[in-house]
Amino acid sequence: MILCCGEALIDMLPRESAEGDLFLPAAGGAVFNTAIALGRLGAPSGYFGGLSTDLFGQQLCAALDASNVDHALCPRSAAPTTLAFVTLKDGHATYAFYDENTAGRSLTEADLPILPTSTGALFFGGISLVSEPAADTYAALCSRAGSRLVMIDPNIRPAFITDEARYRARLTEMLAHADVVKVSDEDLDWITGTDDPRGLLASEQGPAVILMTKGSEGATAYFADETLSLPAQTAQVVDTVGAGDTFNAGFLAGLAQASALSRSALTAQTVRPAMELAIKAAAVTVSRAAANPPWAHELA
Template identity: 55%
Template sequence: MILCCGDALIDMMPIAPQPGTIAYVPKPGGAVLNTAVALGRLGAPVGLLTGVSHDMFGQQLAAHISHSHVDTAHLLWSDRPTTLAFVQLVHGQASYCFYDENSAGRMLDIADIPALPNAVTALFFGGISLASDPASDCYAALLEREAPTRVVMVDPNIRPGFIKDAARYRQRLDRMMAQADIVKVSDEDLNWLFPAPQSDEQKVTRLLALGPALVVVTRGNEGADGFMTNGTHIHIPAAPAKIVDTVGAGDTFNAGLLAKLSELNCLSKDQIKTLPPKILHTALNHGAKVAAKTVAREGADPPWAEAL
């Protein structure tokens, strides 16, 4: 099982019922939840570890992931409120305003998380849960606890407006990425992590030097690149798509990549270090193909396997 660890929230999606007015529709979201849902719909064995509220939105989140074949055994329930993210769309590009104080997803401690079963072979971390205390420290501790024996993928999915202490956030990310096997960043993430005037290849080299075996850089309509410590570099073009919005695109790419590696029995610590170029190319292409289906739909609505 791939266990996705991190944010599950409600995206308040804007609609215009009448000219000059805006209303919001609550839809399940969060980078980690989206990745888990996409994995479940692709047929990969997956679970979600996150804090969930007993409130109406938490019930909506639980029903959504269960419908998408995501295991719910690792949900951590509480009476705290659900995180809300109000979405603004400009030419299909999403920006967010978060309401996350004292939320069920944020107020976690490593003591809340029991030992993981042997069935969990890989863990995925990412999203705003890596930026907000105390959950961020909880997930960092969980990664450190499990990284020696399980594959770890990290996608920081950086939201600069959400970061209160940039220096501490960078230090935490550096520690987590150093212990990860796979790190995926967007080109925007890469430039935030390394703002100095260097080429992307130089920045990727710095990221690989931290410790991951594989670094993936996504570039929107310019495709994606995979870089390995053994010198392998694979570029794949973006899959053709008619873009409605980009909500959940990167999360779905993550799921496509992980699902294909799992399907090909390559999701182990030793195999990630020695991925053949052909396998990496196949996995990156699958991520791009799945993401293209998502951007053609409104909101984070990953495709089911039969839709590919």
């Protein structure tokens, strides 16, 4: 099982109506979307995060069930669900988060499960790496990964960071445990202050592969001694919501299909087909409104 650890929330999506502008509640969150996409692609998918028992928490659980995602490890509480009000401009989304004292943000180390032996990989990312105390809880879980493959997509939102020093320290610690890190050029510049992804690579500790996504320009995988670049797939873009999350899921699903969910298996030979699946799946997501990743049969 690939266990996706992080935020689940409700995206309040703008919709026009005869009565004026409305918002449609849709299940979302970067890590949640990755778990959904993994389940739809046929990979054994699990989700771990704090879920509310409120009506929005019930909506999130129903969405996980519908996409074959195991959420049995999730602690439930009566605290509210995180809400993210979405603004779309030219297909690109910006968010206003309402996250104080929510079920997801309130996650503590006491809520951490004993990882099942069936857990082959852990995925972390999104705003869950910022919001405390949950952020420290996910860092603790990451440190307990052992020999399991760890992938991180920091998906950095500078405006959401209130304590940069603490966030940088936490992210640095987690990156030291990661095998795969996915970044955009904006993420890379914020983390390293450079445009060279190799600065994140280390021979023994830290990432073995850096995946850099470049939208319509495709994606590149950086290894210690080689580089692999693949073009994007042509798509009619409706919006980019969930595209990066789908890419992450496609990559992990591709590794799972190749029985390559281990650090030692991360070679150009195994990474190429995983990237191809990631790019193909993401192209479907951007062609549809909101985060609506494809099912495996849609890619056949």
